Amino acid sequence: MATMATQIRRDVLRMVHAVSSGHPGGSLGCVDYFTALHFHFMKHKAQPFTMNGRGEDVFFLSNGHISPVYYSTLARSGYFPVSELATFRKLNTRLQGHPATHEHLPGIRVATGSLGQGLSVAAGLALQKKIDKDPHTVWVVTGDGELQEGQIWEAVMFAAHRKLDNMIVAVDFNQKQIDGSTGDVMGLTEWTSKFLAFGWEVLELEGNNWDDIMSVVPRAQYKLGGGKPVVIIMKTEMGQGVDFMMGTHAWHGKAPNDDQLAKALAQLPETEHKDY
Amino acid sequence: MKSYEILGQKDTRSGFGAGLHEAGKRNSNVVALCADLTGSLMMDAFKDEFPERFIQAGIAEANMIGVSAGLAIGGKIPFAGTFANFATGRVYDQIRQSVAYSHKNVKICASHAGLTLGEDGATHQILEDIGLMKMLPGMVVINPCDYNQTKAATMAIAEYNGPCYLRFGRPKWPVFIPEDMPFEIGKALMLNEGKDVTIFATGHMVWKAIEAGHILAEKGIDAEVVNIHTIKPLDRDAILASAKKTGCVVTAEEHQMNGGLGDSIAQLLSRELPTPMEFVAVDDSFGESGTPDQLLEKYGLTSAAIAEAAVRAIARKA
Numbered sequence A: 001m002a003t004m005a006t007q008i009r010r011d012v013l014r015m016v017h018a019v020s021s022g023h024p025g026g027s028l029g030c031v032d033y034f035t036a037l038h039f040h041f042m043k044h045k046a047q048p049f050t051m052n053g054r055g056e057d058v059f060f061l062s063n064g065h066i067s068p069v070y071y072s073t074l075a076r077s078g079y080f081p082v083s084e085l086a087t088f089r090k091l092n093t094r095l096q097g098h099p100a101t102h103e104h105l106p107g108i109r110v111a112t113g114s115l116g117q118g119l120s121v122a123a124g125l126a127l128q129k130k131i132d133k134d135p136h137t138v139w140v141v142t143g144d145g146e147l148q149e150g151q152i153w154e155a156v157m158f159a160a161h162r163k164l165d166n167m168i169v170a171v172d173f174n175q176k177q178i179d180g181s182t183g184d185v186m187g188l189t190e191w192t193s194k195f196l197a198f199g200w201e202v203l204e205l206e207g208n209n210w211d212d213i214m215s216v217v218p219r220a221q222y223k224l225g226g227g228k229p230v231v232i233i234m235k236t237e238m239g240q241g242v243d244f245m246m247g248t249h250a251w252h253g254k255a256p257n258d259d260q261l262a263k264a265l266a267q268l269p270e271t272e273h274k275d276y
Numbered sequence B: 001m002k003s004y005e006i007l008g009q010k011d012t013r014s015g016f017g018a019g020l021h022e023a024g025k026r027n028s029n030v031v032a033l034c035a036d037l038t039g040s041l042m043m044d045a046f047k048d049e050f051p052e053r054f055i056q057a058g059i060a061e062a063n064m065i066g067v068s069a070g071l072a073i074g075g076k077i078p079f080a081g082t083f084a085n086f087a088t089g090r091v092y093d094q095i096r097q098s099v100a101y102s103h104k105n106v107k108i109c110a111s112h113a114g115l116t117l118g119e120d121g122a123t124h125q126i127l128e129d130i131g132l133m134k135m136l137p138g139m140v141v142i143n144p145c146d147y148n149q150t151k152a153a154t155m156a157i158a159e160y161n162g163p164c165y166l167r168f169g170r171p172k173w174p175v176f177i178p179e180d181m182p183f184e185i186g187k188a189l190m191l192n193e194g195k196d197v198t199i200f201a202t203g204h205m206v207w208k209a210i211e212a213g214h215i216l217a218e219k220g221i222d223a224e225v226v227n228i229h230t231i232k233p234l235d236r237d238a239i240l241a242s243a244k245k246t247g248c249v250v251t252a253e254e255h256q257m258n259g260g261l262g263d264s265i266a267q268l269l270s271r272e273l274p275t276p277m278e279f280v281a282v283d284d285s286f287g288e289s290g291t292p293d294q295l296l297e298k299y300g301l302t303s304a305a306i307a308e309a310a311v312r313a314i315a316r317k318a
Helices: A002-019 A024-041 A064-076 A082-087 A118-131 A150-161 A182-186 A191-197 A210-222 A258-266 B012-026 B044-049 B061-073 B089-101 B129-134 B147-159 B205-218 B236-246 B261-272 B292-298 B303-315
Strands: A058-061 A138-143 A167-173 A201-206 A230-235 B008-011 B030-034 B054-056 B077-083 B107-111 B140-142 B164-167 B172-175 B189-192 B197-201 B223-227 B230-232 B249-256 B277-282
Touching: A002 A024, A002 A064, A002 A082, A002 A258, A024 A064, A024 A138, A024 A167, A024 A210, A058 A064, A058 A118, A064 A082, A064 A138, A118 A138, A118 A150, A118 A167, A118 B061, A118 B089, A150 B061, A167 A210, A191 A201, A191 A230, A201 A210, A210 A230, B008 B012, B008 B147, B012 B030, B012 B044, B012 B077, B012 B107, B012 B147, B030 B061, B061 B077, B061 B089, B077 B147, B089 B129, B107 B147, B129 B140, B129 B164, B129 B230, B129 B249, B129 B261, B140 B147, B147 B164, B147 B172, B189 B205, B197 B205, B197 B236, B197 B261, B197 B303, B205 B223, B205 B249, B205 B303, B223 B236, B230 B261, B236 B249, B236 B261, B249 B261, B249 B303, B261 B277, B277 B303
Parallel strands: A058 A138, A138 A167, A167 A230, A201 A230, B030 B054, B030 B077, B077 B107, B107 B164, B140 B164, B197 B223, B197 B249, B249 B277
Antiparallel strands: B008 B172, B140 B230, B189 B223
């Protein structure tokens, strides 16, 4: 999985570089968790992709701007050809700037990008699985800045009220957003107590540490079925894996130039999975 | 002018409630959501018979739309109900991204639309919802005219796969559409064939248009009255054929002139068949508190206003 994660980081960098746009920072921070879910924890089927997700685990990305890591992970887990990553953000692509269903990209079940909406949609599918007695899990990633959206808390209330204990939501706690640190822009504190007060199970995770991922995610899974939705406060480093992209919010929505790409890729050598 | 027998006085929201209940009986995938207005939307019959398929969303409309999209992904047919104002303007981006752009089979069910909500006043009297919804690519927009048509429309959209906006209202209103008339999405309904002017009406204003037809008949004017219950997709052929026959057009709706049915028909006619046209609608104004009849009178949404508009339109014919 570590080599796959390295390959996905290379994909992310090359995708955003090719179109001089996109969101590498949060993507790089979430690579390890995406890789662990799609290549280890999730019981999902890439081929043939079925929109309704019946009889399988389903993943939703609520903060759709980290589409590069999502697309690379989907392609490398077999949803569509890896070569298609080269079309990211280009005219007539299925890989829109933010994830969409409009072009029928396998793996995507709802458009996200306008923040705060994906968690509600995921709660709806989790509810459908409850109604239809489908025992599979709905996995969600949201941003931490995204929690500033009011709709998130409507969904948090709803999921607890409906006892959606078939959901595992990871909040990408990188503490950065476009305008700066989340604390400066709109400080939210007491994350764990907030979710506990809303009636959720809460776990904390070092999201760029494999050992921690491999021990905390099973603990989250163990809590499924306990009458409460589960949230993982996942601490990550924006830009993880590229030294000059870490420790700053500067790379939230900025692509590297040619020199920066070369420097970044040098820190992440190509793997057996090969560049697209 | 053909006379229609008034079969009763019923609110269109009750037609929705009855249609939802029937749709729920016919298809176990139909689920219903409501944002704390279950009684107002007459959803109790569905809720009581199918409690496991009724989802109380609380006063959290944005989440209700998202949850509906999620249920639709899983193969359910969600009917999400609240007042028209909270079903559109309040949740526009949620409908745009999670439902319309994502092409989810969600039915947005909007009650208490327009001025006839009455005493609650302008905060609740949305007059912009048709415009908001018809601008969304792929969204079907329906505004039925009476109890029976609303019931039939509710059952029809359950069988249509795609996002729909269904608009209905609060007041008791004349029922005249036969109970067994099937509802065809996108198909204009001819109510009276005439030759001098066409009145295209939607929602509550359809009955006013019929009344206007009688007023005009007394003046020797033969008005064609057409019920455009589906604002999108518009029945282009029926509208063009009627406008060609009569040579002038009046539209009537309980909505802003900007963005409503008249606007859609004007766009069609100006491109395909330029025709003198008059609009009966609210002219760039909010509503206010009052009884439905007082408000319709004050804002010019009456049968007399439609008849006067028809006379003006006829005078403009070349």
